[in-house]
Amino acid sequence: MSTIDAKKIIETQRQSWDSVAPAWDKWDKNLEQNLTFVSDRLIGDARICPGQKVLDLGCGTGYPSILAAQAVGNGGTVVGLDLSENMLAVARRKAEESGVKNISFHAQDVTSLPYEAASFDAVISRFCLMFLPDIHGALSEVGRVLKNGGYFSAAVWSTPDKNPFIRIPMEVLKRFIEVPVPPPDQPGIFRLAKPGDLLRMTNIAGLSGVSDEEIIGESMFDSAEDYLANVKELAAPLQPLFAKLSTEQRGEAEREIKSAVSRYQSLDKIAIPMAFRMVVARKQSPSQKIT
Numbered sequence: 070m071s072t073i074d075a076k077k078i079i080e081t082q083r084q085s086w087d088s089v090a091p092a093w094d095k096w097d098k099n100l101e102q103n104l105t106f107v108s109d110r111l112i113g114d115a116r117i118c119p120g121q122k123v124l125d126l127g128c129g130t131g132y133p134s135i136l137a138a139q140a141v142g143n144g145g146t147v148v149g150l151d152l153s154e155n156m157l158a159v160a161r162r163k164a165e166e167s168g169v170k171n172i173s174f175h176a177q178d179v180t181s182l183p184y185e186a187a188s189f190d191a192v193i194s195r196f197c198l199m200f201l202p203d204i205h206g207a208l209s210e211v212g213r214v215l216k217n218g219g220y221f222s223a224a225v226w227s228t229p230d231k232n233p234f235i236r237i238p239m240e241v242l243k244r245f246i247e248v249p250v251p252p253p254d255q256p257g258i259f260r261l262a263k264p265g266d267l268l269r270m271t272n273i274a275g276l277s278g279v280s281d282e283e284i285i286g287e288s289m290f291d292s293a294e295d296y297l298a299n300v301k302e303l304a305a306p307l308q309p310l311f312a313k314l315s316t317e318q319r320g321e322a323e324r325e326i327k328s329a330v331s332r333y334q335s336l337d338k339i340a341i342p343m344a345f346r347m348v349v350a351r352k353q354s355p356s357q358k359i360t
Contacts, residue, residue: 075202078256079178082200083152085305086129090155092302093130097163099299101132103288104195107224107345108133110284111193112140114222114349120144121190124214126179126207127151127197131160137193138164138172148189150177180206187216194223198267199260208274215352221276222349225261227283231344232259233333234288238300241325242310245318258306261346271350279349290339293327300326 093100101108111133117123119142125134128149138147149172151157157174164172177183179194180203192211201207211221229236235258242248251257261267268281290296301311314322333341 075180078202079152082256082305085308086151086153087155089303089305089308090130090153090159093156094159096299096303097130097159099290100130100303103286103343104132106284106286107195107347108136110347111195111222111224112136114280114347115191115193115220117141117191117193122188123147124182124184124189124192125149126192126194126211127200128160128174129153129156129195131163131174133193133195134160134172134174135164135167135169137191138169139167141171143171145171147172149174150179150182152176152178180210182210182214184214186213188214190216190219192219192221194221196224196226198223199225199258199262200256202256204261204267204270205273208270208276211271212275212352215276217352217354219352220279220349221271221351222347223267224345224347225267226258227344227346228262229259231283231285231342233330234341234343235304237329237341238304238307238326241322241329242307242314244325245322246310246313248310264346267346267348268350271348275352276350277353279351280347281349282347284345284347286343286345287340288343290330290341291337293331293339296330296339296341297323297326 117137117140121141122145123137123141128134128151134147134149149160154176157176160174192215198204226232265281268278272278330339330341333339
């Protein structure tokens with residue numbers, strides 16, 4: 070991919086995430102309830118402990134950065150990076166409301182980090198890497214800024230068949246409009262879904278792979294209507310597709326989506342399965358072994 074293409078993709082992504090930041094703020098409580106288990110795993114898998122300095126790539130509206138800041142305590146610090154200033158404005162407000170002071174947020178393309186080598190004890194990333202034009206470049210930067218012995222933990226989406234949370238609206242939209250499938254080397258939700266893909270990339274970047282695990286969860290909603298509103302408002306990659314529908318098509322698509330997710334009714338909630346890959350790697354000095 071050329072430098073010009075990468076810059077264009079990054080700027081388009083910046084604008085897209087800026088546009089959905091108010092929705093992420095609106096749905097914040099629901100998001101964190103549904104994704105707490107992922108954030109907890111990232112903190113644990115990176116072996117984050119008091120006094121450390123931690124970097125969060127693609128921090129969005131502040132989680133798991135805030136959780137990491139609580140883990141490192143007053144003796145440690147956390148830096149959260151994201152393309153979207155609008156998302157970061159939400160993150161800063163949430164950190165302040167939570168009383169977390171050992172954290173800072175900056176607008177930054179994570180494929181070029183403005184930090185010295187061996188600056189961080191741990192690097193984490195939740196649902197960011199698959200959208201990057203240059204994953205290898207970003208991972209090389211991770212390896213550069215990590216201290217020897219430091220851990221990198223990342224969460225990315227698993228395969229579409231295990232993620233009706235995302236698959237359902239995509240399948241419905243395909244009945245009305247052409248939905249382009251990104252090439253394997255282009256940014257996309259499921260770009261790193263295959264077992265071993267991201268772990269191999271960390272090895273190429275000079276990190277030692279520790280684990281690559283699929284974890285299953287559920288995204289909970291009060292109703293099918295809530296799910297539909299969530300998807301339409303939050304999912305930046307889906308918004309341009311919904312915008313292509315006519316008024317009649319949009320109404321029909323929405324009815325089909327609500328009907329499909331209603332199959333996941335569980336007591337008084339809609340419980341839609343989600344699956345992620347949790348990948349962990351470590352920067353090792355020549356004398357170290359994986360523990």
